[in-house]
Amino acid sequence: xxxxxxxxxxxxxxxxxxxxxxxxxxxxxxxxxxxxxxxxxxxxxxxxxxxxxxxxxxxxxxxxxxxxxxxxxxxxxxxxxxxxxxxxxxxxxxxxxxxxxxxxxxxxxxxxxxxxxxxxxxxxxxxxxxxxxxxxxxxxxxxxx
Numbered sequence: 001x002x003x004x005x006x007x008x009x010x011x012x013x014x015x016x017x018x019x020x021x022x023x024x025x026x027x028x029x030x031x032x033x034x035x036x037x038x039x040x041x042x043x044x045x046x047x048x049x050x051x052x053x054x055x056x057x058x059x060x061x062x063x064x065x066x067x068x069x070x071x072x073x074x075x076x077x078x079x080x081x082x083x084x085x086x087x088x089x090x091x092x093x094x095x096x097x098x099x100x101x102x103x104x105x106x107x108x109x110x111x112x113x114x115x116x117x118x119x120x121x122x123x124x125x126x127x128x129x130x131x132x133x134x135x136x137x138x139x140x141x142x143x144x145x
Contacts, residue, residue: 002026092123095111095120098111099123102137105117105124
């Protein structure tokens, strides 16, 4: 049990209060945990796992830059475009082209995985003829008289 507080209450080590679970940060608990871990390691129970060596995606786990180094950069080098291309730029172009082609804003929102339509609306600024496209869409449904 902990030392009594100013109200005379004692708690079990390992909890911050009687109602909230959490790590006790007193030196007694820290030493007890270190001793417990050392005894388990000595018995071979808590051996640290071997570090993962990821050479390819066949290992099951890839580093966060694996795709960039093994797929993206080689593809850009092979394409020899002469300008910088990023995944974000391709995503932005895709959304803009969908909207330019007359796709519904809600469909583009769902396709991009946006949680809010206002996020998708940010792609509308790239359309120079958006007003003309809207009038053309209206004309397709209701031809002018």
